[in-house]
Amino acid sequence: MPSYPKTIRIVDVSPRDGLQNIKKTISTAHKVELINRLQQAGVNTIEVASFVSPTWVPQMADAADVLSQLDLNSGTNFTVLTPNLKGFERALASGVKEIAVFSAASESFTKKNTNCSIDESLARIEDIMRSALENNIRVRGYVSCVLGCPYDGDISPDKVAFVTQSLVDMGCYEVSLGDTIGIGTPLKAKAMLERVLQEVNANQIGLHFHDTRGQALANLLACLEYGIASVDASVAGLGGCPYAKGASGNISTEDVVYMLHGMGIETGIDLDKLAQAGHFITKKIGVSNNSRIGHVLN
Ligand code: HMG
Ligand code: MG
Numbered sequence: 001m002p003s004y005p006k007t008i009r010i011v012d013v014s015p016r017d018g019l020q021n022i023k024k025t026i027s028t029a030h031k032v033e034l035i036n037r038l039q040q041a042g043v044n045t046i047e048v049a050s051f052v053s054p055t056w057v058p059q060m061a062d063a064a065d066v067l068s069q070l071d072l073n074s075g076t077n078f079t080v081l082t083p084n085l086k087g088f089e090r091a092l093a094s095g096v097k098e099i100a101v102f103s104a105a106s107e108s109f110t111k112k113n114t115n116c117s118i119d120e121s122l123a124r125i126e127d128i129m130r131s132a133l134e135n136n137i138r139v140r141g142y143v144s145c146v147l148g149c150p151y152d153g154d155i156s157p158d159k160v161a162f163v164t165q166s167l168v169d170m171g172c173y174e175v176s177l178g179d180t181i182g183i184g185t186p187l188k189a190k191a192m193l194e195r196v197l198q199e200v201n202a203n204q205i206g207l208h209f210h211d212t213r214g215q216a217l218a219n220l221l222a223c224l225e226y227g228i229a230s231v232d233a234s235v236a237g238l239g240g241c242p243y244a245k246g247a248s249g250n251i252s253t254e255d256v257v258y259m260l261h262g263m264g265i266e267t268g269i270d271l272d273k274l275a276q277a278g279h280f281i282t283k284k285i286g287v288s289n290n291s292r293i294g295h296v297l298n
Helices: 016-019 029-041 065-068 087-092 107-114 118-134 155-172 186-196 215-225 255-264 271-285 292-296
Strands: 009-012 045-050 077-083 098-104 136-145 175-178 205-211 229-233
Touching: 009 136, 009 255, 016 029, 016 045, 016 271, 029 045, 029 065, 029 271, 045 065, 045 175, 065 077, 065 087, 065 186, 077 087, 087 118, 098 118, 107 118, 107 136, 118 136, 118 155, 118 205, 155 175, 155 186, 175 186, 175 229, 186 205, 186 215, 205 215, 229 255, 255 271, 255 292, 271 292
Parallel strands: 009 045, 009 229, 045 077, 077 098, 098 136, 136 175, 175 205, 205 229
Antiparallel strands: none
16 A cells, blocks of 8 residues: 555645736736635645746736735745746745745756746756845745656656756755646656655655646646655646646646545645635636536535
């Protein structure tokens, strides 16, 4: 029998990954209400926005306004994505205590997403990290395209392991492995993870699977066997990176929580309230709810 963790931390990324690719401007008030509802459902880590270039991702232009309306001392861990020092400084001014930095295991995707090479992205992260350490800010890392890239095709697990280790060495307390375009299958996901775990520990890894081809829950289950206890997901299965051709939604938080609770794994989340949060945001922004459990509960 595989041995799964007793408790898993859910990082709900819907206010950032879930909304970043939606063309119609979503009001700050709706973003804030989504975050409040996630918080009330018991989600204790929420990626609430990104401080990226508003030209590149217009939907995130109101990140500072969103942050200004959250209670940053509530005990919930609010985190934001930052691509460079400028983004980090904006994040610092907003009062967050944690940020996320991102690189990828694919050169072409890194160029499309952040207009630089992988090495340059790591150098930018080093600058951020220096400032983050000085300011007592926790840093989480992402590696994108861990199971394939829309431009470069297959990605070597060695490259994923190298970028992951670089981020851990720089000081990321955890690195989230992103199947950005939802292209992986379970055995491929396991092989990639096994290679990464030759360099870093299971408690330094998170899983961030998009569900483009309906494989995310299967991939997640396969990887949880290795003792990974941190999972990214998005209510209503919203999500997708604007610079990854063909990317679609993240694994749905409702579906993940249903599966984990069914396996006796604790998350601290109230599934009914969570499903209501997914229902709320999809109705407000007029998109379909891609969570199976969300449909059952609504
Ligand atoms: P660039 O155009 O090369 O940037 O973009 P630049 O340094 O040349 O600056 C150009 C202008 O942008 C300047 O303004 C800067 O000040 C401004 P101007 O002088 O022209 O007026 N600027 C900024 N403004 C606000 N905030 C900033 C910022 N930085 C520069 N932080 C850059 C380079 C990295 C900025 C750009 O490519 C960018 O913002 N990329 C982010 C794209 C993005 O958000 N992608 C989605 C998130 S990643 C993801 O979804 C994957 C993930 O979910 C995991 C997975 O699924 O695999 C995490
Ligand atoms: Mg993503």
